[in-house]
Amino acid sequence: MANPFVLKLQDLKNQSAANVATIFSQGNGSFGVQATDPLVASAGTIINGFYEQAPITYGETAYGYAKNHQTIIALPSLRQLQLEDQAGRPAVSLGAQSVALDMATGILTAVYGVSFAAAEPAALTLTVRSLIGEADADLSAYLLDYQVKSLTYQGALTLTKPGLALAATAAAAVDPDDPRVVDRGSKLTSATLASTAQTLTQTITTQTSQLTAQVQMAGIGTDLRRVVQLSPGAQFELTYLAQLDFAPHRDLQPATAATVTALRQRTATYWHDFWAAGEVKISGDEQLDRGLHFNLYQLCQSANRTGAYSIAAKGVSGPGYEGHFFWDTEMYMLPFFTYTQPKIARALLKFRYQQLPQARQRARELGVSAGALFPWRSINGQEASAFFPAGTAQYHLDADIAYAVGLYYETTLDDPFMAKYGLPILWETARFWQNFGAWGERDGQRCFMFHDVTGPDEYTALVDNNYYTNRMAKHNLELFLKYYPQFQACAQLPVTAADLAALQEIAAGIYLGFDPQRQLTPQDDTFLNKPLWPLASTPAANFPLLLHYHPLTIYRYQVNKQPDMLLTNLLFPGEKSPAQQARDYAYYEKVTTHDSSLSRSVFAVLAAQLGYDDAAYQYFLDSALLDLTDLQGNTKDGLHMANLGGSWLSVIYGFAGVSLQDGLLHVNNHLPQKWSGLTFRLKIAGRQLQVQLTKDKTTVELLSGAALEVVIAGQPTTLEAQAE
Structure with a gap:
C-alpha cells in the first residue's frame, strides 16, 4: 500500500x-x-x-x-x-x-x-x-x-x-x-x-x-x-x-x-x-488519497499564522498573481482552517480587521458615504487592481469576508473574537451595502438592488443584480443583525435604532431574481438573454478565453469562467429545492469553461449533493490533482491555493455532505462508488469529532468535549461525552 x-x-x-x-x-x-x-x-x-x-x-x-x-x-x-x-x-x-x-x-x-x-x-x-x-x-x-x-x-x-x-x-x-x-x-x-x-x-x-x-x-x-x-x-x-x-x-x-x-x-x-x-483519509483510491494529503499539506504551508498577512493566490510557493490576496482566502481556504485549525483561521480574519482603515477610505473613493470596501487584490490593504471591471467591481468580497466571519464564529463560538474583530467587520461591510445599493421597483415590488457590479464569474462584468452578490449581501446584513444584540456591549459600535431598522428593511428587501419562464435562477439581469458562446467550435488552443479574446468580446456572451450563481447553492444548503438546484446545475454547467482553477471544486460539491456520482468524482479528480498533473499548465508560477482548499470542500461539503444549519452540524453520505471509505476530523465548538463513511454506514464519533447534537442523514443524534 x-x-x-x-x-x-x-x-x-x-x-x-x-x-x-x-x-x-x-x-x-x-x-x-x-x-x-x-x-x-x-x-x-x-x-x-x-x-x-x-x-x-x-x-x-x-x-x-x-x-x-x-x-x-x-x-x-x-x-x-x-x-x-x-x-x-x-x-x-x-x-x-x-x-x-x-x-x-x-x-x-x-x-x-x-x-x-x-x-x-x-x-x-x-x-x-x-x-x-x-x-x-x-x-x-x-x-x-x-x-x-x-x-x-x-x-x-x-x-x-x-x-x-x-x-x-x-x-x-x-x-x-x-x-x-x-x-x-x-x-x-x-x-x-x-x-x-x-x-x-x-x-x-x-x-x-x-x-x-x-x-x-x-x-x-x-x-x-x-x-x-x-x-x-x-x-x-x-x-x-x-x-x-x-x-x-x-x-x-x-x-x-x-x-x-x-x-x-x-x-x-x-x-x-x-x-x-486535519487529515482526510480516502480508502480505495491511493492516487487521490495522496493528492489530497498533498493539497492539505501545502494549504497549511501557505497560511500566515501571525495575523500580519493573509494567504496569497499562490501562497508562498511562487510569485504568480504578484503575491496578492483575493477573496479566495475566505471562501475556498478558510473553511478548512475554521474546521480543523481555528487558531490559524482566527489570525487570517484578524488580518482583514486590521485592513479596515484602508477599506473605509476606499469606500469613500468609490462614492460610498459610509462603511468599508476591502480591496479586490492587494498586499498592503490598498487596491492594486488596474482593471476595475474584473477587479474593484467585485464588491462581493465584502460579503465573502463577512460570510467567513460568520462561519468561524458559528463553528468555534469564539466570543472574544466576535466582540473585538468580527462584529466591527460585519458592521462596516453591512453599512457599505446599505449605502452602495438603491431602492427600486421590480415586478411591481419595491426592492433593494445593486447596480454595475461584477460577480465571481469574471467573464461577465458590470451588471445589475448579480445573484451571488445580492444573496451574499443579504447574508452579510443578516449576520450583523443576528449578532449585534449579543455583542453590542463589548463592541461599542456607533449603531442607532434607526440604523438597525434600515438594515432590517434592506435585508428583507434585497432583490433575488428568478426566471419563471425558464424556471432558472438568473446569474444577473441580462445574462440569460445574451447569445451563448460557441464553446463546441472554439479551438482548444483558445482556452483560457481571457488570453485570446478581448474582454468586451467575452462580456457579450453567456459564458462562465467559473460558477457564479451556483456557488450560492453550496454556501446556503437547503435554500432551494433539489429540483431547482438540478435545473440550475444543468444549465450553468453547459456554459462554464473552467478557465479558473476555482471552478471544478464547486461543481464537485454540487454534483455530489445532487447524486451525480460520476460527474462529482471526475470534477474532484481534476481538482485534487490539478497541480500534480499541471492541469492548468501554469503550476510553475505557484500552486493554486484556492483549488487546494476547494478539494477539501469537495470532500467535506460534497461527498460527506457536511454543513452547519441553525447551529447544528449536518452530515449526509454521498461517498463515491469508486471509494470504499472516507475518514476525517472536525472541530466544532471546542469538540473534536471524527466522521467515518462507508457505502452503507455513516459514523460520527465525539473524541473529546461535551455532548453535542448533530444531524446524520436528516436524523438528529446526540453524541455523548466520553467517559473520563
Whole structure:
C-alpha cells in the first residue's frame, strides 16, 4: 500500500525544473522556499508581504483608479551551494536524480548528480535535506543538510554557502501575454550587518516600498566556506541554518547544534498535531488519497499564522498573481482552517480587521458615504487592481469576508473574537451595502438592488443584480443583525435604532431574481438573454478565453469562467429545492469553461449533493490533482491555493455532505462508488469529532468535549461525552 504522506518525483506528470520547484516548495505562511536546484543560481525565496511598489501607468486615467502596483519579490534561493573542484572549475548540475517529500515530518530530500564539465558523467552526488520551521517560535527558520558523496572524484573540493547574492540570481521566465504572471523588475539593495567564518547576516531593502528583510546564514559546526579532501566512496555532511526576519536588526537566535535539534523536534510535533486534527483519509483510491494529503499539506504551508498577512493566490510557493490576496482566502481556504485549525483561521480574519482603515477610505473613493470596501487584490490593504471591471467591481468580497466571519464564529463560538474583530467587520461591510445599493421597483415590488457590479464569474462584468452578490449581501446584513444584540456591549459600535431598522428593511428587501419562464435562477439581469458562446467550435488552443479574446468580446456572451450563481447553492444548503438546484446545475454547467482553477471544486460539491456520482468524482479528480498533473499548465508560477482548499470542500461539503444549519452540524453520505471509505476530523465548538463513511454506514464519533447534537442523514443524534 502506498504511503499517502510521501510524494516523489515520479509522481509528477510534469517533471520540468520549474514545476518541480513549485510542487516541492516548503513554507510556513511567513516565507517559502522553492525546491530549486542548489547548484543553479536562481530566484526561489518568497517572503509573505515583501513587495515592491510602482505607479500604475494608464493610457487614460480617471478618479479613484488604483494608483500603485504591488508585486511580491522573488529573492535568491536559500538552497544555493557553490562547489569547485581543485582546478577551480564550478560544479555543473546534472539535474535531480530523485526528490521525495515526507509530509508527515515536513522533510524534503533531493539528490542531484554533479559533474565539473557538461559532457562528463557524475563525479559526485549532492543530497539536500531541508525543512522549514512551522512552530510559532520557528517561523524564521530554514534548515539545510547537505551530503556530498564522491563517485569518482579524487582531490580537494571547495564548498561555499553563499548569502543572498542578488546580482547572481537568474530571473524566472515570464510570459508577457499572461496577466496572471508579471515581472515588473525590482531594485533591491543589500547590506552586510555582520560576517564571520561561520555566520553572515544581511539586509535586503526594496527601493520604493522601503521594506527590509534580514537574512542570517549560519554553519552548524562548520564554516560558510570549507575545503575538504575526497576520494571515491567518501562522503561528508554539512548543516546550515538560515533565518529570515521581517523585523530587521533584531537579534536572531544563536545557531547551535542544540537549537537545530530543538527545531527538528518542534517541527515534527507540529506536523503530527496538524495531521491529527486535519487529515482526510480516502480508502480505495491511493492516487487521490495522496493528492489530497498533498493539497492539505501545502494549504497549511501557505497560511500566515501571525495575523500580519493573509494567504496569497499562490501562497508562498511562487510569485504568480504578484503575491496578492483575493477573496479566495475566505471562501475556498478558510473553511478548512475554521474546521480543523481555528487558531490559524482566527489570525487570517484578524488580518482583514486590521485592513479596515484602508477599506473605509476606499469606500469613500468609490462614492460610498459610509462603511468599508476591502480591496479586490492587494498586499498592503490598498487596491492594486488596474482593471476595475474584473477587479474593484467585485464588491462581493465584502460579503465573502463577512460570510467567513460568520462561519468561524458559528463553528468555534469564539466570543472574544466576535466582540473585538468580527462584529466591527460585519458592521462596516453591512453599512457599505446599505449605502452602495438603491431602492427600486421590480415586478411591481419595491426592492433593494445593486447596480454595475461584477460577480465571481469574471467573464461577465458590470451588471445589475448579480445573484451571488445580492444573496451574499443579504447574508452579510443578516449576520450583523443576528449578532449585534449579543455583542453590542463589548463592541461599542456607533449603531442607532434607526440604523438597525434600515438594515432590517434592506435585508428583507434585497432583490433575488428568478426566471419563471425558464424556471432558472438568473446569474444577473441580462445574462440569460445574451447569445451563448460557441464553446463546441472554439479551438482548444483558445482556452483560457481571457488570453485570446478581448474582454468586451467575452462580456457579450453567456459564458462562465467559473460558477457564479451556483456557488450560492453550496454556501446556503437547503435554500432551494433539489429540483431547482438540478435545473440550475444543468444549465450553468453547459456554459462554464473552467478557465479558473476555482471552478471544478464547486461543481464537485454540487454534483455530489445532487447524486451525480460520476460527474462529482471526475470534477474532484481534476481538482485534487490539478497541480500534480499541471492541469492548468501554469503550476510553475505557484500552486493554486484556492483549488487546494476547494478539494477539501469537495470532500467535506460534497461527498460527506457536511454543513452547519441553525447551529447544528449536518452530515449526509454521498461517498463515491469508486471509494470504499472516507475518514476525517472536525472541530466544532471546542469538540473534536471524527466522521467515518462507508457505502452503507455513516459514523460520527465525539473524541473529546461535551455532548453535542448533530444531524446524520436528516436524523438528529446526540453524541455523548466520553467517559473520563
